[in-house]
Amino acid sequence: MKQKDFEVIIIGGSYSGLSASMSLGRSLRQVLVIDSGLPCNRQTPHSHNFITQDGEKPAVISAKAKLQVDLYKTVHFYNDLAVKAIKKGNGFEVSTESGEVFISRKILFASGVKDLLPEIRGFADCWGISVLHCPYCHGYEVKNEKTAIIANGEMAFEYAKLISNWTKDLRLCTNGKSALTLEQTEILQKKGISIFEEEIDSFEHNDGYVSNIVFKNQEKVEVKAIYARPPFEQHCSLPIDLGCDVNEQGLLKVDAMQKTNIPGIYASGDCTTQMRSVAIAVSTGSFAGAVINKDLIDEDF
Numbered sequence: 001m002k003q004k005d006f007e008v009i010i011i012g013g014s015y016s017g018l019s020a021s022m023s024l025g026r027s028l029r030q031v032l033v034i035d036s037g038l039p040c041n042r043q044t045p046h047s048h049n050f051i052t053q054d055g056e057k058p059a060v061i062s063a064k065a066k067l068q069v070d071l072y073k074t075v076h077f078y079n080d081l082a083v084k085a086i087k088k089g090n091g092f093e094v095s096t097e098s099g100e101v102f103i104s105r106k107i108l109f110a111s112g113v114k115d116l117l118p119e120i121r122g123f124a125d126c127w128g129i130s131v132l133h134c135p136y137c138h139g140y141e142v143k144n145e146k147t148a149i150i151a152n153g154e155m156a157f158e159y160a161k162l163i164s165n166w167t168k169d170l171r172l173c174t175n176g177k178s179a180l181t182l183e184q185t186e187i188l189q190k191k192g193i194s195i196f197e198e199e200i201d202s203f204e205h206n207d208g209y210v211s212n213i214v215f216k217n218q219e220k221v222e223v224k225a226i227y228a229r230p231p232f233e234q235h236c237s238l239p240i241d242l243g244c245d246v247n248e249q250g251l252l253k254v255d256a257m258q259k260t261n262i263p264g265i266y267a268s269g270d271c272t273t274q275m276r277s278v279a280i281a282v283s284t285g286s287f288a289g290a291v292i293n294k295d296l297i298d299e300d301f
């Protein structure tokens with residue numbers, strides 16, 4: 001890639017990064033979008049709850065977005081992994097795995113998070129297909145179906161309460177000794193939600209569509225859908241290397257303008273929020289793009 005010097009480098013070219021790049025391209029800004037091509041929803045067959053694209057394949061949504069952004073000639077794309085970022089003069093220098101070095105005045109991290117899937121056999125195969133993270137994205141498609149929640153403690157109680165909106169055919173697997181209070185256990189049992197404490201061995205499934213949860217004692221429970229919220233980490237550690245603060249959940253801390261605590265560094269999308277959805281990634285990316293443009297105008301006018 002010939003051009004090395006940009007006004008803005010966006011690390012992450014999925015929904016949030018693409019949305020920001022559209023705001024910036026329409027603001028005539030020289031932008032480089034560096035993307036390693038691993039969005040978190042890549043295994044999901046259909047994405048829901050984003051108007052105009054409800055039920056579309058996740059990769060089709062981003063491909064359409066990229067085609068539209070590509071019309072803005074000041075926006076450039078580079079498929080690579082950003083591996084180093086340092087403060088340099090009034091801006092930043094970003095190096096990629098293939099050895100390219102780019103500079104910019106501002107950086108936007110739209111780099112998402114990486115879900116750390118548990119070692120349960122079959123979990124990774126079913127992730128995003130029948131093992132679901134969010135009822136707003138996928139609950140409608142499995143409404144009233146035999147469903148399990150894998151969670152424990154306070155989070156399990158709240159999750160069970162939430163999911164009972166979509167199905168009453170619900171069981172809770174704590175995958176080890178229950179940490180629910182007696183009161184929570186009684187409430188769940190009154191609602192007909194049975195609790196399984198046995199550790200989980202594996203999921204039986206057909207191409208990611210789960211049919212049974214198999215416990216370590218070989219007992220099985222038939223289900224059509226499973227909800228789980230695995231832990232996650234930042235997909236890209238560069239903002240942390242640059243000194244950006246994270247909150248207790250490991251998300252980048254941003255203010256209402258999508259600015260991190262480090263001047264010149266902004267963040268949007270999943271790397272900043274627990275409200276993980278394409279709509280929110282697009283919205284915060286679009287806003288971050290406008291804020292960065294305004295900051296550049298204020299500096300130069």
Ligand SMILES: Cc1cc2nc3c(=O)[nH]c(=O)nc-3n(C[C@H](O)[C@H](O)[C@H](O)COP(=O)(O)OP(=O)(O)OC[C@H]3O[C@@H](n4cnc5c(N)ncnc54)[C@H](O)[C@@H]3O)c2cc1C
Nearest residue numbers: 012014016036038039040041048082112128269270277278
């Ligand atoms: C299984 C699953 C199913 C989902 N289903 C839905 C749904 O149906 N509807 C919905 O609205 N939401 C859904 N979501 C949530 C939605 O996918 C996310 O909110 C959305 O993808 C966030 O967009 P993002 O751009 O912030 O991050 P991502 O889409 O995760 O993209 C981050 C991008 O940054 C790149 N990147 C990271 N680090 C680097 C680096 N160092 N250098 C270069 N590139 C880098 C990655 O490769 C990736 O392309 C789902 C999520 C999951 C996990």
